[in-house]
Amino acid sequence: MAGLYIHIPFCSSRCVYCGFYSTTGLELRERYTDAIISELKMRATSENISTIYLGGGTPSQLSIKQLESILTTIYIYNKVEGTSEVTIEVNPDDINLEFAKSLYAMGINRVSMGVQTFSNERLRFLHRRHNTSQVPHAVETLFKAGFRNISIDLMYGFPEQTLDEWKADIDKALELDVEHISTYCLMYEEGTPLYRLLEQGKVKEIDEELERKMYYTLIERLESAGYEHYEISNFAQKGYRSRHNSNYWKGIPYIGIGAAAHSYDIRTRSWNVANIRKYIEAMERGERPYEEEIIDDNTRYNDTVTVALRTKEGLDLTILPDNQHQYCIANAKRHIEANLLKLENNHLALTKEGLFVSDMVMSDLMIV
Incomplete structure (x- = not known):
């Protein structure tokens, strides 16, 4: 049994906090899709695939045709379990009924949506594309399209954020009644625009005691609403744990496809080059550009x-x-x-x- 992760690094704009590999070079989407398909064929496995995860970046920046090509290749060249969990990450503003129905029709059965906050001011600070009114509409649209497994991401610990503001965000998240909620404290990762703002004294990290109160408030409110706190940052309604991420935490092998994607097979850990042009050019030559380490x-x-x-x-x-x-x-x-x-x-x-x-x-x- 193994998990399959596909990294789609495209973003129309970069969030100030993001330390993941991404690119705004949207003109490369077709070539990148072809490169992904080449790597999928090259690394086809005899293992049963139990979970598929399209992450990013913003996978919903690809067209339906491009996403279908990737998924079709996965199913042709691998043994995918009939009960497999198939997740795609999306932005709320990318969701309309036609797009959502197409995702559902191609076999995707779980959606992870980057909400982050219900404050338009903080969304602008993060350089997010959507606004708060688009979130409930996106959830309703996904439900209409047939999805019954929706996850949202929330962030807390913004500069000058109060505990009451965080409680309001939690309450709005609970109103959506989604099956899964992932939560993260805002991190100041070196090399990000947010980190540079911190260095320049333009923003200030929140007090550690306030961060602690925010975290425990989150746990209390979500558990009271019936969510299981099954991992440090993750909460699920009964039966809706993320199977893909749970496999990571259980040490189950996974295959990472795409630029900057990591793979693990118990004996070794490998990672593809974190450069989309180098990745594409290597795959066009029939070579996988990666490094590997033996796990002692x-x-x-x-x-x-x-x-x-x-x-x-x-x-x-x-x-x-x-x-x-x-x-x-x-x-x-x-x-x-x-x-x-x-x-x-x-x-x-x-x-x-x-x-x-x-x-x-x-x-x-x-x-x-």
Whole structure:
């Protein structure tokens, strides 16, 4: 069983916070689609494909014909399970009924939509294309087209954002009654326009205590509304966990197709060149432009710990070799005593108090 990720890096404009590889070179879409198809043929697998994820960038910047070509190639050259989860990321302003019906007709059964905030002022600050009135219309349109598995992304921790403003965003998200909500605190990644604004003193990060209150308010409100908090940043109605992302956290192999896409097969990790022109030109020559690393035992342990502890179920200690099991327990002891970790039925998991400081806790369990 494996997951398949297709990276579509096109954006009509870049968001100020985004550290993912993307491009505004929309004139390359046709050549890039052809390159994606070439790589799909080159890397066809005998493994059963259980999830397909079209991410970006903005996959909804491709035409229906281009998306159909990619999906058709996937189904021809791979064994895709009949119950596979097929997700596409979209922007609210790209959604109309004709487009949504076409997505549904080609077998896409899950939509992840970048909402981020319900404040038009903050949307402008982020350089997002849509406005708040387009979000409920997009959700309703997707529902009319047949979709019954919709996820939205929300962000918090904006400069000068108050707790009451964040509560209002949560309430508006709950009004949509979507099946899944992913949430992220605004990050100031080096190299992004947002980071440069921070360096120039034009914006200021929110206070850590306010960020903590925002995070725990989010958990309380979404859980009270019936959402399961199944991963640090993710909430789902019953039966609607993201299967694709859950496979990442379980360490299941995945194939990444496209510029900057990563792949993992337990033994190795590889990544394609993060340059769309170099990627296209290499694929037109019949070559995959990538680098690869062999995963040693210590790296595999570190990877297992960091992804498993993100989940509600936590780390199954029985899968670790004896020496790593003992190392993990020894380093976890003080965090268990501090009520940041809990140990139950051979599973080590973050407590509610540990969620907010998860990076610190995980780093203490690493082998360096």
